[in-house]
Amino acid sequence: MAPALTLTSNWPRSTPLSLVSAETGIFDFRKRVGSAMLARECIVSAPGKVILHGEHAVVHGKVALAVSLNLRTYLRIQPGAAGRVSINMPNIDTFLSWDVTSLHALLPASRAGLQNAVEPDAAVVLKLREYAGLGDRLADTRSLAVLAFLYIYLSVFAESRELPSLTMAVWSELPTGAGLGSSAAFSVCLSAALLASRGAIACPAVEAAQTARWSDEDLELINRWAFQGEKIIHGNPSGVDNAVGTWGGALRYHSGKIKPLSSTPMLRILLTNTRVPRSTKVLVAGVRDKITKFPAIMNPVLDSIDAISCECERTLMEMARGPEIQHYRVLEELIDINQHHLNVMGVGHPSLDRLCQVSLAHGLHSKLTGAGGGGCGITLLTPDTDSSVVERSIQELKDCGYDCWETSIGAPGVLHHSPSSLTEDVLKILNSY
Ligand SMILES: Nc1ncnc2c1ncn2[C@@H]1O[C@H](COP(=O)(O)OP(=O)(O)O)[C@@H](O)[C@H]1O
C-alpha cells in the first residue's frame, strides 16, 4: 500500500508535486510507468440548485421540486506532467498530486463496465482514504472532494490499459457547503469531464466562444456517475441535486424519476446565505436517525412534505396558465408550513429562524433550502412586493452578517465549453493551475 499522503493546502502552488509522504515528509518519486497522456483538454461547467420543497424527505422516497441556479462550477482537465495526476481545488484550498503508478494499485478488482456506474462500497472508500492519508473524519470537506475525484477517476478508467496523467482544476461561483448543491455541481463536472476524456461520451464540438450540450443518452451516463460522486460526499443522496446539475431548468424528482417542469411561471426569489457552515452528510444522517428512532412521529411529517411538494407543483401549473395573487398566497403558506416541518426534523438553525423573522417583518416568507443546519434560505418575492421592501429586507439581512441577493433560476445543465466561452475571471483562475 502507498504511504499515507498529507493534504498540503499550504504547499507552494509552484510545486506541481504536492505529494508528501506522511512518514518521511518528502516527495514521493516513484517510477513512472503505465501512464497514458490525455489527448486534449476538456472544460465543463454545471449549475447549482435551489430546492423549493422536499429536501430531506426526497432521500426517503418523497417528491422534491428543484430549479437550477445561475451560479456554476467550472472544471478543466488537461494532459498533465508525465506520470502524474494532479488536482487543484482552490475553493477548498486543496492541491494534491500523485504518481500514476501508485494509483494502479487502487484499481477496483471487479469491473462492471462504464454503463453500470458502480456503487462505492465501504471497503473501496476506506482503501482510498488510507491511500490519500485522509483518516476517517466523517465530514472533512476536503477529504470528501478528494475521495470523489479518486473514485470516479479510477472507476471510469478502470478498463483502460493505462491510467492517464492529467491535471484537473476546479473553480466554483457557488458557496461550498451552503445548501446550493455545490457537491452535485462538482460531481457532475467530474463525471462529464472524466467520461469525455475517457472517450465514453462524445465531446460535443464547440466553436470559439460557444458552449455545447450532450445528447440525452450521454447526459444519463453523466448523471449516473455524478450520483456516485454524491454518494461519497453525502453518504445517502436522493439524486435530485445531480439531476438538476445535469439537466438544468426546473424539475420534479421522485425516487429517481425526473420530470421537467416545463411550464413554470417565472418566480422571483431572494437567496440568503447565513454563512453558518454545515455538512449535508451529517444532516442527512441525523434525519435518518430521527426517523429510525421515532418512525410513527416522523413518517407523517415526511408525508406532509410530500403533499406540500405536490400542492406546490399543482399551484405552479395553474400559475403557468394565468398567475393570480391568490396563487402567491398559497406558495407563501406552503413555505411556512415546510419550514416548520424542517425544524421538526432537526435541520433548522437559529440563523435560519432569524432569516424567517427578519423577512416576515417585511411580509416576506422564507424557508431553508438544501440540507439546512445553517447555509442558505429562500424568500419568495411576489408581484405585490414593493421594491423598497425588497431593498430594506436585503439590507437588514446583510446587517445580520448574511449574504443576500436576488437570484435568477433556470440555468442550463452541464455544458462543454470552448476556452473563449469562459469569462476572463474564470479563465484566469483555471489557467493558474
Ligand atoms: N468547488 C469545489 N471544489 C472542491 N470540492 C467541492 C467544490 N464544491 C463542492 N465540493 C465538495 O462538496 C462538499 C460540500 O457538499 P455539501 O456538504 O453537500 O454542501 P452543498 O452541496 O450544499 O454545497 C465540499 O465539502 C467538497 O467536498
Ligand SMILES: C[C@@](O)(CCOP(=O)(O)O)CC(=O)O
Ligand atoms: C438534504 C438533501 O435533500 C439536499 C442536500 O442539498 P445540499 O447538499 O445541501 O445542497 C439531500 C439529498 O437530496 O440528497
Ligand SMILES: [Mg+2]
Ligand atoms: Mg451537496
